Amino acid sequence: MELLESYLKAVRRYLPRRQRDDIIAELSEELRSQMESRQAELRRPLRDEEQMAVLKQYGDPMVVARRYHQNRRSLSIGWELVGPELFPMYLIILGLNMACALGCTIAIFLYLHQPIEIGTLARVALIQVGVVTLTFTILNLVRRKFPQPWYYPPAELAPMIPIAPWYSISGLSVWALFTLWWTLVPFAPRLLLSSAASSLELAPAWHRFYLPILALLLLGIAQRAVNLVRPRWSGLVPGSRFLINAIALGLQYPLIKSYPYVLVAAGATDKVHAAQVAANFNGLILWGVLSWMWIYHLVSVVIYAWYCAPYVRRLFKRKEARIRFTQEINGVL
Amino acid sequence: MANGTLSHEEVFENLRLELRRGCLTLAVLTQLRTERYGYTLRKALSDDGLEIDEGTLYPLLRRLEGQGLLVSEWREEDKRNKRFYRLSETGKTVLRQLLFEWGRINSSLERILQEA
Numbered sequence: 447m448e449l450l451e452s453y454l455k456a457v458r459r460y461l462p463r464r465q466r467d468d469i470i471a472e473l474s475e476e477l478r479s480q481m482e483s484r485q486a487e488l489r490r491p492l493r494d495e496e497q498m499a500v501l502k503q504y505g506d507p508m509v510v511a512r513r514y515h516q517n518r519r520s521l522s523i524g525w526e527l528v529g530p531e532l533f534p535m536y537l538i539i540l541g542l543n544m545a546c547a548l549g550c551t552i553a554i555f556l557y558l559h560q561p562i563e564i565g566t567l568a569r570v571a572l573i574q575v576g577v578v579t580l581t582f583t584i585l586n587l588v589r590r591k592f593p594q595p596w597y598y599p600p601a602e603l604a605p606m607i608p609i610a611p612w613y614s615i616s617g618l619s620v621w622a623l624f625t626l627w628w629t630l631v632p633f634a635p636r637l638l639l640s641s642a643a644s645s646l647e648l649a650p651a652w653h654r655f656y657l658p659i660l661a662l663l664l665l666g667i668a669q670r671a672v673n674l675v676r677p678r679w680s681g682l683v684p685g686s687r688f689l690i691n692a693i694a695l696g697l698q699y700p701l702i703k704s705y706p707y708v709l710v711a712a713g714a715t716d717k718v719h720a721a722q723v724a725a726n727f728n729g730l731i732l733w734g735v736l737s738w739m740w741i742y743h744l745v746s747v748v749i750y751a752w753y754c755a756p757y758v759r760r761l762f763k764r765k766e767a768r769i770r771f772t773q774e775i776n777g778v779l
Numbered sequence: 780m781a782n783g784t785l786s787h788e789e790v791f792e793n794l795r796l797e798l799r800r801g802c803l804t805l806a807v808l809t810q811l812r813t814e815r816y817g818y819t820l821r822k823a824l825s826d827d828g829l830e831i832d833e834g835t836l837y838p839l840l841r842r843l844e845g846q847g848l849l850v851s852e853w854r855e856e857d858k859r860n861k862r863f864y865r866l867s868e869t870g871k872t873v874l875r876q877l878l879f880e881w882g883r884i885n886s887s888l889e890r891i892l893q894e895a
Contacts, residue, residue, distance in 0.1 A: 472862050479818040513838040
């Protein structure tokens with residue numbers, strides 16, 4: 447019943463604090479009864495896949511737990527943006543992002559010995575609200591349109607769940623488009639600079655980081671393509687993403703230090719105006735992207751390390767079982 | 780598309796759920812005139828043709844207990860601890876009132892449907 451324990455642990459995480467033990471005891475009893483009744487039907491102990499089927503039918507741990515909350519708040523403006531199941535997580539992520547982004551922005555101001563500008567802080571906060579709300583709105587829409595029991599399987603159960611084809615395909619499409627854009631930018635700066643491409647050029651920093659970032663993007667594509675063909679290799683997701691995010695996190699500091707990213711081109715006709723546009727681009731890249739990207743990579747590294755742990759544990763268990771088996775065989779011989 | 784945003788199926792589904800929500804409460808309270816634990820309660824409802832998933836039943840039981848309509852206790856049965864629910868005294872009174880109301884609505888509806 448290791449799977450059941452992992453499932454209950456995942457549900458417990460989202461339950462109202464004061465009722466946790468009581469609810470888990472009851473859920474445990476219900477699920478055990480279901481599994482036993484299935485065992486009685488089959489007249490044999492349930493295999494892992496059959497236990498998973500019972501748990502899957504019970505539902506996503508987050509959704510199961512949310513039903514016990516009396517306060518079912520949501521975010522809507524005429525239509526639902528973030529539903530009650532996702533709303534508590536939305537608040538946590540928004541709060542964390544906001545705190546990290548604002549803290550980081552203030553730290554950068556202090557580091558550069560510049561006065562803290564309220565306008566910049568407000569812009570950073572607005573970007574966080576916009577990005578997090580948009581992400582959760584899309585997530586909410588996908589959950590409503592394509593209801594399926596597991597969107598975020600608990601880490602302990604992830605090794606048992608194959609990667610859904612829609613997940614690989616959608617990731618592959620987005621990743622491929624972004625990689626294509628990244629590949630072409632040095633050859634066609636207009637893709638980044640738009641109409642300002644005639645008066646601006648990419649700084650040397652761009653060329654220094656071009657290949658390492660391209661390699662990370664290609665690794666992301668490879669993982670999604672492999673999982674499309676081999677959905678059962680679910681360990682590839684946390685493994686590769688842990689690696690990609692760890693390397694990307696390592697690149698953040700030299701990237702930030704490489705400011706500026708865009709320069710005024712030698713052939714620019716109105717150099718004053720071009721310098722202003724370049725400053726806008728550089729500000730956007732530094733404050734709008736790089737100042738919070740490291741938070742994203744750091745959070746991802748932690749999450750994917752967490753998701754890697756059950757795979758590593760399973761690997762060790764198998765190794766131990768193999769050793770025990772070999773010892774037993776040697777003993778018999 | 781009905782009302783500009785929801786499809787006909789979505790409107791039906793929302794109304795069906797609304798209709799079902801009240802009925803489920805009534806069915807659960809009625810079944811709990813006899814003491815049961817969650818699994819047997821769900822089986823009993825299902826045997827009478829009213830399927831209810833666990834994710835709906837258990838939070839509903841908690842809500843009804845929180846409202847003072849049910850009482851529960853942990854007891855051992857078949858060497859396992861189980862939480863048994865039954866109607867409280869308030870629950871019995873409220874159930875009687877609800878059943879009276881249900882009968883009234885039902886007979887009105889039947890008259891309306893016959894006229895239609």
